[in-house]
Amino acid sequence: xxxxxxxxxxxxxxxxxxxHSRSITPDDTAITELGSTNLISTTDMLIQSRHFPENxxxxxxxxxxxxxxxxxxxxxxxxxxxxxxxxxxxKDLDLTHFKQIIDGVLKACIYYGIPLIGGDTNEADxxxxxxxxxxxxxxxxxxxxxxxxxxxAITGDIGLAALGFELDTLDNVYAKHALKPRAKxxxxxxxxxxxxxxxxxxxxxxxxxxxxxxxxxxxxIYEEFLGISDEYKELSDQLNLDYLxxxxxVGEDFELLFTLSKENLEKLPIDCRxxxxxxxxxxxxxxxxxxxxxxxxxxxxxxxxxxx
Amino acid sequence: xxxxxxxxxxxxxxxxxxxHSRSITPDDTAITELGSTNLISTTDMLIQSRHFPENxxxxxxxxxxxxxxxxxxxxxxxxxxxxxxxxxxxKDLDLTHFKQIIDGVLKACIYYGIPLIGGDTNEADxxxxxxxxxxxxxxxxxxxxxxxxxxxAITGDIGLAALGFELDTLDNVYAKHALKPRAKxxxxxxxxxxxxxxxxxxxxxxxxxxxxxxxxxxxxIYEEFLGISDEYKELSDQLNLDYLxxxxxVGEDFELLFTLSKENLEKLPIDCRxxxxxxxxxxxxxxxxxxxxxxxxxxxxxxxxxxx
Numbered sequence: 001x002x003x004x005x006x007x008x009x010x011x012x013x014x015x016x017x018x019x020h021s022r023s024i025t026p027d028d029t030a031i032t033e034l035g036s037t038n039l040i041s042t043t044d045m046l047i048q049s050r051h052f053p054e055n056x057x058x059x060x061x062x063x064x065x066x067x068x069x070x071x072x073x074x075x076x077x078x079x080x081x082x083x084x085x086x087x088x089x090x091k092d093l094d095l096t097h098f099k100q101i102i103d104g105v106l107k108a109c110i111y112y113g114i115p116l117i118g119g120d121t122n123e124a125d126x127x128x129x130x131x132x133x134x135x136x137x138x139x140x141x142x143x144x145x146x147x148x149x150x151x152x153a154i155t156g157d158i159g160l161a162a163l164g165f166e167l168d169t170l171d172n173v174y175a176k177h178a179l180k181p182r183a184k185x186x187x188x189x190x191x192x193x194x195x196x197x198x199x200x201x202x203x204x205x206x207x208x209x210x211x212x213x214x215x216x217x218x219x220x221i222y223e224e225f226l227g228i229s230d231e232y233k234e235l236s237d238q239l240n241l242d243y244l245x246x247x248x249x250v251g252e253d254f255e256l257l258f259t260l261s262k263e264n265l266e267k268l269p270i271d272c273r274x275x276x277x278x279x280x281x282x283x284x285x286x287x288x289x290x291x292x293x294x295x296x297x298x299x300x301x302x303x304x305x306x307x308x
Numbered sequence: 309x310x311x312x313x314x315x316x317x318x319x320x321x322x323x324x325x326x327x328h329s330r331s332i333t334p335d336d337t338a339i340t341e342l343g344s345t346n347l348i349s350t351t352d353m354l355i356q357s358r359h360f361p362e363n364x365x366x367x368x369x370x371x372x373x374x375x376x377x378x379x380x381x382x383x384x385x386x387x388x389x390x391x392x393x394x395x396x397x398x399k400d401l402d403l404t405h406f407k408q409i410i411d412g413v414l415k416a417c418i419y420y421g422i423p424l425i426g427g428d429t430n431e432a433d434x435x436x437x438x439x440x441x442x443x444x445x446x447x448x449x450x451x452x453x454x455x456x457x458x459x460x461a462i463t464g465d466i467g468l469a470a471l472g473f474e475l476d477t478l479d480n481v482y483a484k485h486a487l488k489p490r491a492k493x494x495x496x497x498x499x500x501x502x503x504x505x506x507x508x509x510x511x512x513x514x515x516x517x518x519x520x521x522x523x524x525x526x527x528x529i530y531e532e533f534l535g536i537s538d539e540y541k542e543l544s545d546q547l548n549l550d551y552l553x554x555x556x557x558v559g560e561d562f563e564l565l566f567t568l569s570k571e572n573l574e575k576l577p578i579d580c581r582x583x584x585x586x587x588x589x590x591x592x593x594x595x596x597x598x599x600x601x602x603x604x605x606x607x608x609x610x611x612x613x614x615x616x
Binding site: 008 | 310311312313326328329330331332337340342349350352355357358389393394396397399400401402403406407414417423424426427428433436
């Protein structure tokens with residue numbers, strides 16, 4: 001029996017690539033020195049059968065392809081420079097649907113202020129969109145440059161998309177986050193002058209906390225600060241799902257997870273939710289509403305069940 | 309009956325995208341002003357079932373993904389800056405094969421002197437590789453900035469890959485060009501100081517000539533200057549194929565097609581093959597070996613038959 005890529009998992013595959021290249025700095029994007037500034041570049045591929053829910057419109061597919069890439073620019077505090085689009089589709093795709101995808105891409109580019117500078121089309125058995133986002137940052141914000149005592153914050157509520165994927169109805173805030181995610185670029189360009197570190201939440205808060213963890217440092221998150229509504233708990237319960245699982249271990253939030261000093265929190269001119277603090281515990285923990293403390297598991301997007 | 313994307317064709321799809329974006333200059337790559345220089349960026353997606361011949365090794369798949377993108381940098385006379393890799397593969401792909409693909413990518417990056425700066429992996433039903441190549445050029449060479457009287461030249465023989473795709477054997481120059489194409493980056497960085505225009509040949513010489521044609525200008529190509537060997541004609545004949553069809557209408561050559569003045573040809577320090585000249589005929593023509601002149605058809609990669 002030979003080893004398959006699925007035996008290794010995506011993170012290990014990426015680590016294999018990084019370990020064999022001298023030029024990759026493992027943060028949210030590539031960073032290339034360019035005179036007095038830095039070119040920030042990132043690429044992400046979306047595959048219809050894996051990334052686009054059944055009920056997602058063609059417009060939203062195109063919009064999301066830009067969003068996932070711009071989110072990485074936001075994570076670095078980079079100003080947008082340009083977006084490249086590579087798209088493949090079945091040859092019997094309705095021309096109208098193709099135009100709707102492109103319209104989604106174009107509207108997203110306008111929304112984020114990132115010009116569409118290149119396009120390439122191809123034929124494949126399903127819709128596949130690879131976007132590349134380019135930006136500039138004099139001082140890119142790395143993901144692990146926090147200090148002990150820093151506060152941990154997020155730019156908005158998380159877990160909404162996760163619940164949205166589980167619901168049948170479309171006309172609610174959860175489905176909206178699932179089908180129409182938005183990168184937090186405007187917020188990034190403001191918080192970069194206040195934050196000590198930043199990353200974007202795509203695979204779930206737990207996954208990102210483990211991504212940014214350094215030896216000797218830990219994180220304490222407080223459930224009561226997560227702002228989980230009663231409606232959220234009820235809907236999860238009706239679906240026989242654990243609401244904390246949804247919030248921590250699914251992702252597709254695209255909110256920014258960042259750290260900053262208490263002093264800078266007071267000066268920060270945008271809304272955010274402080275959810276915890278950086279410690280020296282060397283573990284990642286959650287203080288539940290009832291006061292108990294539990295270890296947060298390193299689980300990203302995977303099937304989850306309701307805890308009793 | 310609704311219109312499908314296949315009714316429109318790839319060039320029209322790309323034109324649709326370009327016409328709706330103010331920021332796309334239709335040349336081989338995107339060009340973004342960056343201080344005293346220009347960022348050159350391009351993206352290309354390769355899909356296993358469409359772009360990788362049955363007998364292509366995993367290593368060569370990875371290498372080609374870099375080649376096709378670096379070829380566009382070469383077409384602009386850009387120095388390489390960095391390469392981003394997005395790769396999707398079936399979950400039951402042997403880990404060994406994954407490593408061979410990555411090895412191909414890494415070896416190609418070393419070969420072209422372009423650092424691999426970012427990587428992303430995904431799951432899909434077949435191998436899909438999207439590369440993005442970034443470069444810098446103070447004065448990018450455009451594809452249609454030639455003058456009347458300029459000579460038309462190519463950096464090497466064309467039609468070799470086209471024949472290679474038709475042969476069963478692997479141990480010959482044709483199969484080598486089909487399975488192991490190489491971008492002409494070194495040549496580009498030299499000829500950019502002598503050429504008036506340049507592009508790379510990917511869809512066949514005929515297709516590229518039509519891509520670069522401007523109103524009021526024409527091209528006269530001379531069959532006797534194409535350097536077609538007797539062996540090439542014989543092998544084509546044995547396969548019941550028209551050798552001129554193979555040379556003009558298939559592609560995958562990755563040679564540079566460029567123009568230059570007679571004076572600069574004498575100064576050009578690299579080998580090249582002069583194949584014709586820029587005219588004011590407003591048509592694209594071929595003078596056959598027998599002296600007859602025929603219009604070159606605007607046909608790219610498609611099924612072809614032997615002419616009698």
